Amino acid sequence: MKRTTLVLTAVVGMFAPVMAGCGAADSGSDGGSAIVVGTTDQFGATKTAPAPFDPAYTYDTAAWNILRQTIQTLTHVPRGGGEPVPEAASRCLFTDHASTTYRCTLRTGLKFANGDPVTANDVKYSIQRVVTIHDPNSAYGLLTNIGSIDTEGHDVVFHLKSSDATFPYKLATPAAGIVNPKQYAPRKLRDGFEIDGSGPYTFKAKVKNNTLVGATFTKNPTYKGDLKVQNDKVEMRNYTSASAMGAAFDKNDVDVMLRMSPDQIKSLTDHTPKDVNLTEMPGLEIRYLGFDTAAPVVKEKAVRQAMAYVVDRDALVSKVYGTTATPLYSLIPSGITGHTNSFFNQYGGQPSVQKAADALQKAGIHTPVKLTLDYTTDHYGAATAKEFQVLQSQFNDSKLFDVTIKGIPWDTFRPDQTKGDYTIYGMGWFPDFPDPDNFTAPFLDKDNFLNSPYDNPLIRNQLIPDSRRVANRGAASGTFGEIQDQVASDVPILPLWQGKQYVAAHTDVTGVEWAVDASTNYYLWELAKGTSDD
Structure with missing residues (x-):
């Protein structure tokens, strides 16, 4: 063959x-x-990124892929996708119609690799530890909707603060991985590269x-x-x-x-x-530019909108990624329920320097606008540098921007990004689970992954909560369409491409x-x- x-x-x-x-x-x-x-x-262990494999620290696909092999979770997404099924648990289900109480029963005879038994209290400890440590680099935001956790024998009962039909998916992520309290301190990260769990x-x-x-x-x-x-x-x-x-x-x-x-x-x-054998499949990886919307140079959304008018996704993909990527016009990629091309609808499929200039002039912004685009040199592959060179050329060739680009190693880049040190930065996203909520809430909700100051009350207080009440995810498509349109209007994030x-x-x-x-x-x-x- x-x-x-x-x-x-x-x-x-x-x-x-x-x-x-x-x-x-x-x-x-x-x-x-x-x-x-x-x-x-x-993967490196440094002063700024000391615990690359601690579930209470890392929120990165590459590190999560190490943890998935070693740290067990209550649920997991089965072969070929679909709704989560029990993994460390023998049974999990919502016990109410409002999707606010979720009960899991542990399998009997579970043990950590060192022989210690895995208990319901260990599950509670592990999840509470992530929230308690509250590291800005971590995925604690996936778990902050948990109001309280009860344990009853082999049962673990989660009481959620608000309805969340996606909660079984969140329990399938390494953020909810089960660790041994003897090896993972309650308020301190486990530095270095050691991992111990009950996984395969x-x-x-x-x-x-x-x-x-x-x-x-x-x-x-x-x-x-x-x-x-x-x-x-x-x-x-x-x-x-x-x-x-x-x-x-x-x-x-x-x-x-x-x-x-x-x-x-x-x-x-x-x-x-x-x-x-070469295996090819559609992918859900996305790349985008993120903005510190509180920074003076991009605080006025006209600047961000002008960048949305100027960027040429087709040329970017063609020059850098070829057939391995496709242009992306929304936070929610093609292949996920609720996907719409909101940026295409608002800014068109081809760049328009004139419309960008009009937006800046209407807002009273003098050109060229001086900007720095920061990106990571060693996290998303060698092509990232070329990608940002192409973006720099696109923005500077418009004469509306004066863009400088700067590459930074990931172990410095990510902590500095969460601290708000970068005005505009390049990031990638590999979803925690294949649901439209995971392409919106991590960027737009409170305690978001980017630590972004962007706060749209309609999105946070109405649209995201409304979408999570809907057990049939297809029925939430209209709500996710509204979220995508709001993002296209405000441009706190500028989607670029979707990978295979x-x-x-x-x-x-x-x-x-x-x-x-x-x-x-x-x-x-x-x-x-x-x-x-x-």
Whole structure:
């Protein structure tokens, strides 16, 4: 078999695999050597970012992908997507019609990898710890709607402050991961790279100069849950460049490649080696510019609107990402319930320097407007630098802006961004769960991910709460349409593009179609080594 291309079809925010090109492969394991996975994800432990793998600190897809293998959650999103199902729990459900009381019953015999039993009190402790530590870099905002937690034997009962039909999804995120109180202090982060949990794998880090260069995931013999582990061991190797990872893959030192560069994907697409399968799927990754709307230079929304008129998404995608991305005209991407092209409707599909100039002139703003665009040099891939060079050219060529760009390492960039040190900054978003709420509330609600000063009372006090009362997410589409229109009008965030997902694997590796989803979540337990036939 030379190649397998997999397409994931979106239906009401859920994704299901469809095979094209080759028949489905048999799964299996050689029961011997580890499956080696290469990635360009980078992890460092520094004074400003001391605890990259503590659920009370990290809110980053790459780090969450490490935690998903090791830290168990009450629920999880099943293969192919859909509503969450029990994982560490044997049963979970809302016990009222208002979606304000949620009860989970733990599986019997749950143990942490060190042999300690997992109790309902451990679940309560773990979730309260995230909220108590309240680190600005963390995902505590996902959990602040919890009013109180009761424990009754093996049961954990969550009493929510307001209705939230998305709460089962939030319990499936590593922010709600179950940790051992003996290893995770109640008010202090666990610095460094150690991880201990009750998930499908144990974790051992390989560290050099306070940077993770590799890790070993070993099947946890005490694991009890809903996941079926297809291998005994996975080794992850972290490469500083896609080219170094590609060289290792070509030498068969790596079995699976994740987080490839656009050039690498194009090369594999055009010339796929006979012993390689390239997996392609629609993705929910988005990129955008964020604004500190309290900063004097962009406080007037006419400046932000003018930038929305000038940006050329088609040219940006074509020059930097090619066929691996598509232009994005809303916070909610294509493939998610409620998606609308609000920015296209308001600013058009093609840039208009004249309309941008009119908006600035009407607001009495003198041009060129001096701006700095900050971006991270080492978190979203090498193409980010080129992306910001293209954006700089687009804005400066309009003669309405005088833009400087500045690249900063992620371990400095992210803490400084949450402190409000940047006026305009480039960020990416990989959703916590495939629901329109997760493309709106994390940016617009109180305790938002960006620590943004933007506060739209209609969105926060009416539209977001209204959307969460609706159990049928499709019925909330109108509300999400209003949210997107408000964002397009005020431009606290400027959406740029939506990415696709690609994984390359040698043909003796099976389960790849299940090992990565459209949200870029990794499920290493799905991988196995075996043989497959057309």
